[in-house]
Amino acid sequence: MTIGILGAGLTGLTLGSLIADCEILERNSECGGLCQSMEEEGFTFDCGGSHIIFSKDNEVLNFMLEKLGDNIVKRRRNTKILYNGNYVKYPFENGLSELPLQDNFECLKGFIEVLVNTKTKPVNFKDWLYSTFGNGIAEKYLVPYNEKIWNYDLSKMSTWWVEGRVPRPPVDDIIKSSLGIKTEGYTHQLNFYYPEEGGINALINSLERESKDKVIKNFDVKSITRENSGWIVSNGTERRRYELIIATQPIFEVVRAMEDVPAEIYNALNELKYNSLITVMLGLNVTHLNDFSWLYIPDVDCLAHRVAFPSNYSKCVAPEGKSAVVAEITYNNGDSTDRSSDEELITSTIEELHKKKIIDKDTVCFAKAKRAKYAYVVYDLNYEKNIAVLKRFLNRRGIHLVGRFAEFEYLNMDACVRNALDFVKELNND
Numbered sequence: 001m002t003i004g005i006l007g008a009g010l011t012g013l014t015l016g017s018l019i020a021d022c023e024i025l026e027r028n029s030e031c032g033g034l035c036q037s038m039e040e041e042g043f044t045f046d047c048g049g050s051h052i053i054f055s056k057d058n059e060v061l062n063f064m065l066e067k068l069g070d071n072i073v074k075r076r077r078n079t080k081i082l083y084n085g086n087y088v089k090y091p092f093e094n095g096l097s098e099l100p101l102q103d104n105f106e107c108l109k110g111f112i113e114v115l116v117n118t119k120t121k122p123v124n125f126k127d128w129l130y131s132t133f134g135n136g137i138a139e140k141y142l143v144p145y146n147e148k149i150w151n152y153d154l155s156k157m158s159t160w161w162v163e164g165r166v167p168r169p170p171v172d173d174i175i176k177s178s179l180g181i182k183t184e185g186y187t188h189q190l191n192f193y194y195p196e197e198g199g200i201n202a203l204i205n206s207l208e209r210e211s212k213d214k215v216i217k218n219f220d221v222k223s224i225t226r227e228n229s230g231w232i233v234s235n236g237t238e239r240r241r242y243e244l245i246i247a248t249q250p251i252f253e254v255v256r257a258m259e260d261v262p263a264e265i266y267n268a269l270n271e272l273k274y275n276s277l278i279t280v281m282l283g284l285n286v287t288h289l290n291d292f293s294w295l296y297i298p299d300v301d302c303l304a305h306r307v308a309f310p311s312n313y314s315k316c317v318a319p320e321g322k323s324a325v326v327a328e329i330t331y332n333n334g335d336s337t338d339r340s341s342d343e344e345l346i347t348s349t350i351e352e353l354h355k356k357k358i359i360d361k362d363t364v365c366f367a368k369a370k371r372a373k374y375a376y377v378v379y380d381l382n383y384e385k386n387i388a389v390l391k392r393f394l395n396r397r398g399i400h401l402v403g404r405f406a407e408f409e410y411l412n413m414d415a416c417v418r419n420a421l422d423f424v425k426e427l428n429n430d
């Protein structure tokens with residue numbers, strides 16, 4: 001039985017490495033999707049945003065590490081939040097003693113207040129931030145930062161997705177953190193891995209090597225139609241026939257390629273919210289810029305919400321005597337960032353990071369920007385209803401969805417690999 005896998009990002013390639021008789025159709029001339037890296041002038045940048053390898057799931061973590069063999073380095077996270085011009089330990093609630101005393105007090109007080117007050121179930125994400133962390137932590141950091149990264153009204157976002165993603169602090173940690181006793185949060189990511197050479201794309205390369213004869217590049221899936229008991233997938237000129245289809249490409253691309261789609265399905269599809277991302281990749285004439293893994297920037301006077309320092313993951317990502325910096329900016333179709341040219345965004349990012357003393361603009365020796373249309377799923381209040389309608393429809397039609405934008409869920413690399421492993425296990429049991 002030949003299986004057609006649509007999309008050769010991490011999910012498609014993982015599926016391809018596990019399924020003997022399959023083909024992987026990829027729209028682009030390169031595999032990798034969000035995990036692509038770019039090599040230019042001696043620099044290696046992850047161009048779908050800076051990526052690190054971590055997981056609570058040992059089977060999945062080992063799967064990814066085995067693919068990289070010796071090409072791996074292990075690092076301890078040293079991440080900060082730029083708070084009113086000072087660096088505070090991440091997660092914010094583990095860095096309270098680094099705040100001015102009054103701010104520290106307000107954060108602790110707010111947290112105690114939510115512990116002693118009767119709990120009402122939060123009805124939206126903003127409520128959840130207040131009722132989990134208290135006014136101080138919410139107002140000083142979590143609300144402004146999340147408003148920036150999501151580019152969406154937090155009171156119109158659901159709470160459905162937050163568990164396990166936005167760290168929920170133990171009481172002991174908050175008290176210790178406020179007093180200045182060292183604690184760590186989000187510990188499953190405290191130590192992380194990164195390819196020594198080749199950026200995150202090294203993982204893609206390894207998987208692609210395993211599926212070498214199965215990948216068909218430059219195949220933009222434009223139509224998916226039923227024929228007898230199988231499927232015909234076409235790019236407009238070429239037709240491929242499969243017994244079964246696994247779509248890892250965004251759900252939008254899947255539905256739009258299908259025939260006889262009822263209006264209510266298009267309505268649900270058009271209501272799904274997502275964010276796009278522009279990655280500004282900078283090379284600096286600096287041997288050692290700082291010791292940080294990455295920085296979170298809640299300030300509204302700087303477009304980037306996160307700035308990563310991949311030279312601190314692996315020295316190999318920059319030529320001798322230089323450093324690599326990656327700034328990430330979320331945007332939406334038609335907003336002012338979307339309307340700005342790459343050159344304008346590069347210039348403003350360099351200026352803003354210079355003003356915040358993160359880089360010295362005179363040291364910039366390389367700059368490039370790359371856009372990803374589908375970067376973050378936004379869990380608005382209608383998310384659950386709309387995604388259920390879509391998944392029911394695709395399930396009835398016999399199309400299987402695996403991967404971040406196919407399932408339309410906030411899946412990190414480990415969750416994509418997990419879902420691919422589980423899918424193949426189930427397939428083999430049928």
Ligand SMILES: Cc1cc2nc3c(=O)[nH]c(=O)nc-3n(C[C@H](O)[C@H](O)[C@H](O)COP(=O)(O)OP(=O)(O)OC[C@H]3O[C@@H](n4cnc5c(N)ncnc54)[C@H](O)[C@@H]3O)c2cc1C
Nearest residue numbers: 007009010011027033034049051052221403404411412413
């Ligand atoms: C800014 C950012 C930072 C991240 N950092 C991390 C991190 O540090 N650690 C981590 O674990 N995860 C991270 N992630 C998540 C990670 O990128 C994803 O989980 C993973 O890359 C998703 O892989 P995928 O194959 O499901 O989807 P994609 O990477 O989106 O792949 C889909 C593929 O389908 C192809 N395609 C689309 N349309 C068509 C079509 N019509 N025909 C054929 N092919 C098509 C695309 O070209 C693409 O190759 C990050 C994500 C973002 C946005």
